[in-house]
Amino acid sequence: MQKARTIQNPVDRVGGIRATEAARPLVQVLADTSDKLSSVRSILEEKFTVAGERLDADSRLTQVPSAIVVRAELRDIDNIAAIKKRAGKLAKARKRIFLLEHTSHVGISQAYALGATLVLPGTVNRIKLLAALTDPPDGATAPSGGAKQPDNAVETAATAIASMFMSVTLGQPLDVDGTRDAGRQIADRITQHGLSEWLMTVRRHHEGTYQHCLLVTGVAIDFGLSLGVGRADLERLYTAAMFHDIGKAQIPLAILDKPGRLDAEERAMIETHPAAGFAFLKGHDKISPEILDAVRHHHEFLDGSGYPDGLCAESIGDIVRILTISDIFAALIEHRHYKPTMPRNDAYNILCGMSGRLEKALVRSFKQVALTR
Ligand SMILES: [Fe+2]
Ligand SMILES: [Fe+2]
Incomplete structure (x- = not known):
């Protein structure tokens, strides 16, 4: 399991997280509505430090999270543009999980094209999502944070x-x-x-x-x-x-x-x-x-x-x-x-x-x- 990185400035609130919560791995959630954001947050907060942000807001996160969870309608081109805008940060997170409600071949393909390492289609499944985030990444022997993709x-x-x-x-x-x-x-x-x-x-x-x-x-x-x-x-x-x-x-x-x-x-x-x-x-x-x-x-x-x-x-x-x-x-x-x-x-x-x-x-x-x- 990758260790959470130390926050550089402990008085900062980083993307909505308190520095004192940084002992747990940081997961960033990106969603296209406040409802989706808060429902994913509520699942993750029991195990992770969570930074959430809506796709239509400016990106605030300054740290590299250990994982990113995206829950958004990928048929919407504004959402795709907003995810692409964050592509640099996305690529650094070792797990990039996309939750898709309206599943279609195009939606799933789109998620992979945007850099997903895992796509979970259908209704959000709490157990599955937590398991996916907790699983050690494959090829966990690769140096953590290295440029090599785990799988x-x-x-x-x-x-x-x-x-x-x-x-x-x-x-x-x-x-x-x-x-x-x-x-x-x-x-x-x-x-x-x-x-x-x-x-x-x-x-x-x-x-x-x-x-x-x-x-x-x-x-x-x-x-x-x-x-x-x-x-x-x-x-x-x-x-x-x-x-x-x-x-x-x-x-x-x-x-x-x-x-x-x-x-x-x-x-x-x-x-x-x-x-x-x-x-x-x-x-x-x-x-x-x-x-x-x-x-x-x-x-x-x-x-x-x-x-x-x-x-x-x-x-x-x-x-x-x-x-x-x-x-x-x-x-x-x-x-x-x-x-x-x-x-x-x-x-x-x-x-x-x-x-x-x-x-x-x-x-x-x-x-x-x-x-x-
Ligand atoms: Fe077949
Ligand atoms: Fe087959």
Whole structure:
């Protein structure tokens, strides 16, 4: 845990804090209304020294806080401008948590573009917010206050996923190279630290669809490494994994991240995503046919019961089979605030119970990835 810095002039009130409160870590709250400001303050004040300020006021804080919490409507360009104006100070805080009420792909992407290290969508959850602020930052061995970001691979990858979703939503060009580079960084990180560390870090920092994409990519990489695939195939695999659910950009987050069962109409809408992703990426000169195939067919099963094309075994390629297993496993073990996280062992048993739909030998090879790596 980073120690609070000593206030230079003890008689000053700094951004609304008394110097005597400085023993606890300093958290700055930025909000676009007084109501939002005071509700976040009241959550944080039990554990932290809190400096709050409205985005439409002049910035008063003279210290570098250990964390910044932003609660503002990011569809409002004045708010975005006000946050950008404070970008220098924001970048120095090791944790930059954005609380978004009106969640959308664009909102979440916007938060990452503004420097968020964590985005918590939905109603403000006191326990989750306090936990996020109290958790030691990943890579806590890095010198405190240093310029190095604590969690580069996760941030780079999350930003890449977010900007991919934003490009689709806004009809902007897709950064294929940037997305592939982010996938390579995940591969490097998993080669160095193993899969478990990646799963833990991602689940602690991300919710919903972005978390899912990051988990699938990590699992697919580790599965590929364990199978001893060559460099070119590993690159195909992580690129396919990064892009596999890009078609979900057209589906409202309210459906994608809905707790509990989907009704028939919602399910039908979700099932449009492989074909939508394929349509979006088709014709892009940097997307190879193997990636297109994986994006379109990652929900197909060997017995023809999958979608969108009801393919059978012989038409489903190796990269797709690896991706499908990784996708199902990652979906089972993802962390959602409304349900307990499924142990890896239980998730693997579910895969074993899908014989006929998944390749048996491949599921057997997946065992060490699922349970031990
Ligand atoms: Fe999918
Ligand atoms: Fe998926």
